[in-house]
Amino acid sequence: xxxxxxxxxxxxxxxxxxxxxxxxxxxxxxxxxGRREGxxxxxxxxRESLEKTQLRMQRERxxxxxxxxxxxxxxxxxxxxxxxxxxxxxxxxxxIRRVCDLYPKNFAPVCQLPQSRGCxxxxxxxxxxxxxxxxxxxxxxxxxxxxxxxxxxxxxxxPWWFKLYERLEELGVPAMIHVSQSCNPNHHFTGxxxxxxxxxxxMQILESDLFERFPGLKMxxxxxxxxxxxxxxxxxxxxxxxxxxxxxxxxxxxxxFDTCVYHQxxxxxxxxxxxxxxxxxxxxMHGAVRCVDPxxxxxxxxxxxxxxxxxxxxxxGRRKIFEGNARRVFPRLNQLIAx
Amino acid sequence: xxxxxxxxxxxxxxxxxxxxxxxxxxxxxxxxxGRREGxxxxxxxxRESLEKTQLRMQRERxxxxxxxxxxxxxxxxxxxxxxxxxxxxxxxxxxIRRVCDLYPKNFAPVCQLPQSRGCxxxxxxxxxxxxxxxxxxxxxxxxxxxxxxxxxxxxxxxPWWFKLYERLEELGVPAMIHVSQSCNPNHHFTGxxxxxxxxxxxMQILESDLFERFPGLKMxxxxxxxxxxxxxxxxxxxxxxxxxxxxxxxxxxxxxFDTCVYHQxxxxxxxxxxxxxxxxxxxxMHGAVRCVDPxxxxxxxxxxxxxxxxxxxxxxGRRKIFEGNARRVFPRLNQLIAx
Numbered sequence: 001x002x003x004x005x006x007x008x009x010x011x012x013x014x015x016x017x018x019x020x021x022x023x024x025x026x027x028x029x030x031x032x033x034g035r036r037e038g039x040x041x042x043x044x045x046x047r048e049s050l051e052k053t054q055l056r057m058q059r060e061r062x063x064x065x066x067x068x069x070x071x072x073x074x075x076x077x078x079x080x081x082x083x084x085x086x087x088x089x090x091x092x093x094x095x096i097r098r099v100c101d102l103y104p105k106n107f108a109p110v111c112q113l114p115q116s117r118g119c120x121x122x123x124x125x126x127x128x129x130x131x132x133x134x135x136x137x138x139x140x141x142x143x144x145x146x147x148x149x150x151x152x153x154x155x156x157x158x159p160w161w162f163k164l165y166e167r168l169e170e171l172g173v174p175a176m177i178h179v180s181q182s183c184n185p186n187h188h189f190t191g192x193x194x195x196x197x198x199x200x201x202x203m204q205i206l207e208s209d210l211f212e213r214f215p216g217l218k219m220x221x222x223x224x225x226x227x228x229x230x231x232x233x234x235x236x237x238x239x240x241x242x243x244x245x246x247x248x249x250x251x252x253x254x255x256x257f258d259t260c261v262y263h264q265x266x267x268x269x270x271x272x273x274x275x276x277x278x279x280x281x282x283x284x285m286h287g288a289v290r291c292v293d294p295x296x297x298x299x300x301x302x303x304x305x306x307x308x309x310x311x312x313x314x315x316x317g318r319r320k321i322f323e324g325n326a327r328r329v330f331p332r333l334n335q336l337i338a339x
Numbered sequence: 340x341x342x343x344x345x346x347x348x349x350x351x352x353x354x355x356x357x358x359x360x361x362x363x364x365x366x367x368x369x370x371x372x373g374r375r376e377g378x379x380x381x382x383x384x385x386r387e388s389l390e391k392t393q394l395r396m397q398r399e400r401x402x403x404x405x406x407x408x409x410x411x412x413x414x415x416x417x418x419x420x421x422x423x424x425x426x427x428x429x430x431x432x433x434x435i436r437r438v439c440d441l442y443p444k445n446f447a448p449v450c451q452l453p454q455s456r457g458c459x460x461x462x463x464x465x466x467x468x469x470x471x472x473x474x475x476x477x478x479x480x481x482x483x484x485x486x487x488x489x490x491x492x493x494x495x496x497x498p499w500w501f502k503l504y505e506r507l508e509e510l511g512v513p514a515m516i517h518v519s520q521s522c523n524p525n526h527h528f529t530g531x532x533x534x535x536x537x538x539x540x541x542m543q544i545l546e547s548d549l550f551e552r553f554p555g556l557k558m559x560x561x562x563x564x565x566x567x568x569x570x571x572x573x574x575x576x577x578x579x580x581x582x583x584x585x586x587x588x589x590x591x592x593x594x595x596f597d598t599c600v601y602h603q604x605x606x607x608x609x610x611x612x613x614x615x616x617x618x619x620x621x622x623x624m625h626g627a628v629r630c631v632d633p634x635x636x637x638x639x640x641x642x643x644x645x646x647x648x649x650x651x652x653x654x655x656g657r658r659k660i661f662e663g664n665a666r667r668v669f670p671r672l673n674q675l676i677a678x
Contacts, residue, residue: 144525150489151525186483186490191542191577195566196535203530227534227566233602237628237639238530263572269608289576300576 003326006222006258006282007066011049015039028084038091053286061304069110069141075180078148082116089114089127097135108336110139115146122163132171138332142175144201149184157208165214172331174218177201190288198226211254218329224270225257232273251278258282259303267306276317280325342665345561345597345621346405350388354378367423377430392625400643408449408480414519417487421455428453428466436474447675449478454485461502471510477671481514483540488523496547504553511670513557516540529627537565550593557668563609564596571612590617597621598642606645615656619664
């Protein structure tokens, strides 16, 4: 089985973003909107939005299931206030639930959290609980920078976040560390801000005792771990200089990178330096890069090809990256698949 | 000849930083300081500060010359006002000149610029001119974020910066894009902020026509180009999606990465994806990582070893990385070496 641990609903019908726009215009006063519970979207519209892209590509590329969440760039935690984030998260998560009800073999649901600049992370627990306990979600996306590029919250290793981590541990769901749209023109969102957030999050954790404090907490740093594998020697050296555990030891059963790295040499490096138990297959399609690599003739984000071509990865390692690690990191996935 | 294009004076005698502290305490009122022109530092103190580290390591590692600038983390453009940055830059650059006078065969001078948050970049031209025209400096460090992590200036591709670029073109000196200390606890300076700035700068340039506008402008993105080589497929795809020239074409005779990547697999990747004409040897010693890799038995930042071990790099390519490219990017270096 081939599990893609990182997909966003980037192709949702246009009226979904239309509802968001109306909600922003109304500053969250839902009485001004036609429907409080989100746009009218038919099952056929959902099917059509997925058949041409994600589902077709799953078939063509030979992957089985995508762990699927609302569009990351659409979370927009920097827009409006906490109540608006609660409204919008609910609408987005409900839509993901419908996708997974229509295609239970193709998608497993991950939720966005109703974070908001300066608001306590534990305020997101009611929506997290609703998604996980009532609606069968298996993970969440956690935004380390709800300010959209200003980085005004404390680092992920600060007690500011701990109550949310306690709940994640209790529920047995992992968090993918994922920022949303950048509102700073210095940082292009998919070309810089996403990757920079990954790198900053890793360095925060490397300097901390976060996983000694929360041994059951599991986090995924997407986009191949940002810049970290490329600078693995830097992080190994910095850990040594600080008398901290080696990065690979620190990652252990707690920290994981995905394979959203869109060329063979990058995936080769990832597989060479990061322990095979800490790498989860992912493509993030249909996402940041949507074209075909003229050199290879295949889509840049067809990351399965790169893993298939890892020469010195044995069959056991391949199975871990494609399936086993995802089942370990998302324990609730096993219950879903068994059903 | 082996030219290390990226070294900072991280081992300057303590009274140099002492002067800075006094200047900050005096809010730039130099009449309160014993000396306006910087701390009293003897030639012997300078020699001692270099003999045990940079010079010893040059001998041990077999490198010849370091292109040498003030400590990047010490630039502190976010501290105080523009006048204080002018005072401090002058003191730092004068000290670099003394280093290079004492060891003209070992060091070639690069200056810091008196940037300050919100102040026009062309205000740095008088100090740039002083360094290049009067004191024989061959390049400068340009800080894309004088706010120290808040990223409040326009992107590097904005006309905000153009007058400074015009002067760099006229003088024939390159700029290394290098931030200073981070004042945001989310971004560790050498573990995240430096590398993130590299990635953001590259993406800014990728979306622009900067080098069509300034064909003579040369920029170096340090730390191996941040995350860019690891995500080379992402950038190739994003350029294609935007109908922009391929990243390698865009880099051309204008944009260069150094080799401050502290492990063999990272250097292998860099050499595999980035054109050999766009890679400059560098180690940034004595800098971010100061320990020995227990796996190899050698210093993490002994990057010459990694280049020496690049199997499929021919002798011509090796000479470009170690020497030829630096002579091309720093045209004033040839005059220095010829002397």
